Structures are given as C-alpha cells and as structure tokens.
Amino acid sequence: VLALDGVSVTRENSAALYVIDAKKVILSLVSGSENALSSTGEYVQTDDNTVDAAVFSKDDLTIKGSGSLAVSSETGHGIVSKDELKIKSGTLTVSAAKKGMAANDLVEITGGSIEIACGKHGIHSDDALTISHGSLTVTESFEGLEAKTIEISGGDIAITASDDALNATGSASGTEADGLGRGFGGGIDAAQEGVYILISGGHLTVNAAGDGLDSNGDLTVTGGEVYISGPTSDGDGALDYAGTGTITGG
Numbered sequence: 001v002l003a004l005d006g007v008s009v010t011r012e013n014s015a016a017l018y019v020i021d022a023k024k025v026i027l028s029l030v031s032g033s034e035n036a037l038s039s040t041g042e043y044v045q046t047d048d049n050t051v052d053a054a055v056f057s058k059d060d061l062t063i064k065g066s067g068s069l070a071v072s073s074e075t076g077h078g079i080v081s082k083d084e085l086k087i088k089s090g091t092l093t094v095s096a097a098k099k100g101m102a103a104n105d106l107v108e109i110t111g112g113s114i115e116i117a118c119g120k121h122g123i124h125s126d127d128a129l130t131i132s133h134g135s136l137t138v139t140e141s142f143e144g145l146e147a148k149t150i151e152i153s154g155g156d157i158a159i160t161a162s163d164d165a166l167n168a169t170g171s172a173s174g175t176e177a178d179g180l181g182r183g184f185g186g187g188i189d190a191a192q193e194g195v196y197i198l199i200s201g202g203h204l205t206v207n208a209a210g211d212g213l214d215s216n217g218d219l220t221v222t223g224g225e226v227y228i229s230g231p232t233s234d235g236d237g238a239l240d241y242a243g244t245g246t247i248t249g250g
Contacts, residue, residue, distance in 0.1 A: 004069065005030035009037050011054075013044040019057035020049075027055075029065030029090040038072040053080035054096070064088035064112075071095070077102055078118065085125075087112050087134070099124050100138070107147070109134055109155065121146045122159065131155045131202065143167050144206065148194065152224065153201045164240075165206035165228075168197045168215040191243030192216045199224050199250065209233060211240040218243040223250045 002017075002025060009016040016037035019025050029035060039054040049058065054073040061081040063069070068091040071078045078096035079085065085103035089111045094100045100116035101107060102124040109123075111134040116122045122138035122145060123129060129147035132154045138144045144159035146167045159165045170192040195217030201224040206212050212228035213219060219241035228238040239245065 001026045001028055003028045003030055004035040004065075004067065005033045007033075007035045007037075011039050012041045013039075014046065015039055015051050015053055015056040017055045017057075018051060019059055019061065022057075022059045024060040024062065025057060027061065027063045027065075027069075029063070029067030029069055031066040033067035034070075035067060036070045036072075038070075038074075039076065040074045042075050052098075053077035053102075055079040057081045057083070057085075060084045060086075062086040062088060063090055063092065065090045067091070068093070073097060078116070084108070086110070087114065089134075094118070100141070106130070109136060115139065116141070118142075122161075123147075131157065143210075144208075149196055149198075151198045151200075152204060154224075155202045157202060157204045159204075159206045159208075161206070161208045161210065163208070163210035164214040165208040165211070166197055166213045166215075167211075168195050168217060168219075170195045170216065191218070191241075196220065196243070197241075198222075199226060205229075209236075211236050212238040213240070215241040215243065217241070219245045221247045221250050226250065 060083045070093045073096040077099040078094035079101045081103040084106040086108045092114045094116045096118040098120045100118040100122045107125040109131045113135045115137045117140040122141040125147035130151045136157045138159045144161045144165045197215045200222045205227045207229040
C-alpha cells in the first residue's frame with residue numbers, strides 16, 4: 001500500500017511512479033489530499049521494460065481513497081498496468097498525449113470521479129473493461145473506450161471522441177485502422193470471436209465523429225440510458241456491429 005498525502009512528483013524521461021515487481025499495489029489517496037504525478041519529455045528506457053506512462057505498473061494496480069490525484073504525461077500514456085487496473089474511489093484527472101488509462105488484462109471502474117483528456121484512447125484494455133459505478137468524463141480522445149469486451153452496468157459516463165466513442169475489438173494493435181470499410185449494422189468484416197459490448201445500466205452520453213457504439217462482435221443493450229450525438233461522416237453510424245445486435249431494454 002502506497003499512501004499519497006499531498007505528494008507532487010515530476011519525473012523527466014520516465015515514470016513518476018514505477019512498479020517493477022509486486023503481487024499487487026494499492027495506491028491510496030488520503031482523505032482531503034491533493035496529489036500529482038507527472039512525466040515530462042521523451043521516455044528513455046533504462047531496463048528491459050518499455051516504460052511509457054506517468055504511472056507505470058508491471059503488476060496489478062488498484063487506486064482508491066477519498067483524496068485526489070492528477071496524472072499528466074507530456075509524450076506518453078497516463079496510467080498503465082501490464083496486469084489489472086482497478087479504480088475503486090477517489091478523484092482522478094488524467095491528461096496524456098497518448099492513452100489516458102490502459103491495462104493488459106482488465107480495467108475495472110467501480111467508483112470515484114474520473115476526468116480524462118488524451119490524444120488516443122481514453123481507456124484501453126487488451127481484454128476486459130467494466131464500469132459499474134462512479135463518474136467518468138472523457139473530454140478529448142481519439143476513441144473513448146476500447147477493449148475486447150466492454151460491459152457497462154452503472155455509472156454516469158460522458159465521452160467525446162474524434163473517432164468511435166466505444167470500440168470493442170480483438171485487434172491487439174489498437175484501432176486507428178478499425179472502423180474503415182465497414183458499413184452500418186453488421187458491416188463488411190466478419191464478427192470477431194468473443195468480442196462484444198454489453199450495456200445493462202448506467203447513463204451514457206457520447207459525442208463521436210466516428211461510430212457511437214462500434215462492436216467488431218456483438219452489441220447488446222438490456223438497460224440503462226444511452227444518448228448518441230453524431231456521427232456525420234460517411235460509413236459511420238450511431239450503432240455499428242459485425243455480429244448480432246440486440247436491444248431488449250433501456
């Protein structure tokens with residue numbers, strides 16, 4: 001457990017917080033505290049790990065507490081975990097040139113208040129992304145939320161994206177190319193196995209220049225509220241899916 005209580009750390013050419021080896025790290029934001037972790041300049045590698053974020057963890061990382069944390073990365077990502085990243089509580093503000101938050105296995109948001117402005121994906125997971133509670137605002141992004149599976153069961157979410165607001169994809173390379181060559185509702189490409197968006201609750205508002213909700217697999221809505229503004233470009237739609245699209249509630 002690493003407790004932050006009025007901490008301000010700026011690191012040039014590397015991460016302000018670097019977890020090299022741990023079973024799990026809990027970043028605790030002490031009640032009433034204001035904390036900041038920033039990295040500046042181009043990242044310079046000093047070991048075998050590709051450190052490219054202001055907060056970079058090789059292992060599971062959990063953030064909680066009732067304090068606040070501002071994370072900024074001048075040239076890279078904001079918060080990266082090579083395993084799981086869990087946000088349980090706290091007030092987080094992330095500003096990054098690339099991805100706001102990213103993890104290899106899981107990004108889970110169960111509480112807190114998060115605001116992200118970034119040049120690429122607001123939140124990215126190679127595998128699963130789940131949101132059940134809390135407040136999430138992505139004010140600037142290329143794509144808002146991206147993962148193989150995206151599940152939203154609660155929370156208050158607002159996303160602004162210059163491409164897709166939500167993108168479910170099994171592509172490990174990200175999505176600058178995803179969304180090209182697909183039409184409305186089903187598109188041209190075959191559905192990717194195990195890829196889906198599931199919305200069962202929460203309040204979701206998106207403003208997307210690309211697709212509002214884009215799944216390279218299935219798209220299922222069983223509850224919640226979803227409001228989509230845009231898109232206006234050819235070939236994009238409010239809802240886009242390559243597999244099965246089902247709406248039974250909400």
